[in-house]
Amino acid sequence: MTARTVSLPSTAPTAVAAVGADMFATAVANQAVPVERVEWKPPMDGTADDLATVAADPLRRDANALAVSRMLDVQAMLVGVAPASELLGLEKGQFLHAGPPIEWARASGPLRGALMGAAAFEGLVEDPEDAEALFASGANVSLEPCHHRSAVGPMAGVVSPSMWMFVLEDPATGRRTYCSLNEGLGKVLRYGAYGPEVLERLRWMRDVLGPLLGEAVSAAGPVDATAILGQMLQMGDEAHNRNRAGTLMLLRDIAPSMVRSSRSSEEVAEAFAFMGGNDHFFLNVAMPACKLALDAARDVPGSTMVVAMARNGTDFGIQVSGTGDQWFTGPAQLADGLFLGDYGPDDANPDIGDSAITETAGIGGFAMAAAPAIVRFVGGTVPDALATSRRMREITIGENNRWPIPVLDFAGAATGIDVTSVCRTGILPQINTGMAGKVAGVGQVGAGLVTPPASIFPAALAELARRTRARG
Template structure:
């Protein structure tokens, strides 16, 4: 050890942690600085962390969970009505995020449910639809995730809507997602005007059947392979899916042309898909559901399998806790607005599309899609910094989704509740913004993070499951 009297005779060595201002100031004076990337844990999590970290099951359970995620496949095998694929009966509606009832539903979710009631012929007017939904007469609501499905934004799926069906043969899983309507005034953003309903009817009468015919003629489509290519072509898989959409169309176009359907119908479908850069999002999402869902139910695992929002609450699920929801009030995205809309018009975070970040792309892969900042806000350095930061809270990397700008490093995969608690770093999500008033539609796009309370609640639950006398008792909740 250097005596204190010698400090002035030797070169100074400085290590800093926390606020960057001190390190920046020293560096500007040509003083060498080693910056230690250390953050205090989320306040109040210390005892629960001790329980979970002491659980001998945790390390092997997380290794198994990550292995299952990385081994997952995702192939488009069919396109079917939700009544056939998901067993939905008249009056049954799926929605995005954790469970919610009509009284607590957000404006966009209410708008989407009203539109679905009219689309299904269960109500003739918005007022009649609202009355039936409010009373619950002949109507039931359930999260998409409870049926193995995912839904963007409001996420409403009704029996007559058509869905993509994807398979993961490695883990024997199946997942579904509705067909993408495009942007602007659409049902998933809570709009229900006559043109919205007409588009849904066309999708059920023309788009769905032609896509089914093409998929069945062609055979399985490797969606995971397309996602792998698109993240190397400037897409991040959540708010930018341009390359993915065109690659899907390339796969299906020959069989659409050879289907024997009238050329006008085929042209209509091709024009709709090619003109909708978000069309492939609804295939990325069930691919993500298959990947993360493969880890569900692995005892002792602290990896996140679901992040989802219903416009009121944000909810997560964790592998070691099965399908139990951990919820907290959803935050409102911060970003760029369309036209004259502003922050006062935006609803809190909504949609199952955060499954993209749960699988390691979307906001986690912004480094590979610098153009996304023009849609959701921020800067290119922000995008690079965000992707690097997400490695701090994940258990591994997915080589299937290599990020070129990061020397083809695999996408950060397997959000670990313990790492979130230990670092205080929250997952970064980029998302669309729905208008808070039912019927408005999309008002913008931006960036948002989950509430920390979801992760601390999950950590407490894991700690309760881990307790076997090897660690101190949990703090009193009283």
């Protein structure tokens, strides 16, 4: 038998791009032709006209470039820790919460539980259970989103006047954002728990931890949170559900000042043990750092960039640079993930918290490729994490070179969620999240992955299109 060399015609394809049913890609691959499988979907239903209108907007390209540039110019510095009454002007009976606006009648179980615990913490009621009647009556109490006061709150996100908060500042502009201190995991207020151990911990944070941190941060000088976030991504954190390296770096920066503080050695040791044993402690610095950057991108006419994603346990809302403070909301979704102990899907509340501000900034679920160990906490696989980080680049405007991801050849984190790209591709932002029990008082039941309701992006696009037509 003699071998023959067969020459393919010069017009033979060297590779084929396949869109749609995978059977066609498989058939081509079986003929020894390289195939590039392209995930493509038609635009979201009903968005074609609005996409065309916004695409033709002469402001859009430059507006998005400006919004991203403003975001990337921000340097978030931790400059203080102080009570919410002092920083935000909160008075007795005033409470902040995560997500878009909501009233007590529609509040989810974990949000109700956190408000009940906060009311007892503030002395409005002796027993948290008695707070239900207080909030139902609406007498001498008010609810307001954290975002409306330049703040963010994880999970239920409840903030009351006596709670101490981190203060983040951009030195170039003097703008500030705020977030409460992190309580740890399990039965904690932000997950809707309000038992005696929860209130005891909150009182210790008010009387010991908050003042100690306030004194230490003031003495240590500003801590560069933006730089820590960049280092975290190279040390296995993604800054939403994994903050181990960030917590240790924060401790490194303020530990000397904590030791030199006026507090007793016993109190300092207790604070070290609490912070060192709480891998999520830095989350409450990462969140306001992200908000500080994203707030700089607000109010750019024509920009289609998302500047906030937030959930209150009932509604999921987004805000967009080109539409001001308007919320676009839909039903919060149930996360798909891993559960603690005997808990299961029937025990979980729909998604809740302002912590999706991390994904809005390009980290968290967008940067899971930097933190493969996160899949052991929220579910999925390492290849899923890599694929997610790559996929998020399809719906973002640019990248943040200060936050490089090693496994993606040090490409910057995907930055600037684009409403038009989401509507055009059908790809929804990926969020990794904790799961709160749907019954008030239960606390955390698991962690997992979730996306926003698809309907909110066409709604935002429609408003962008309306404004574009009005300008024309």
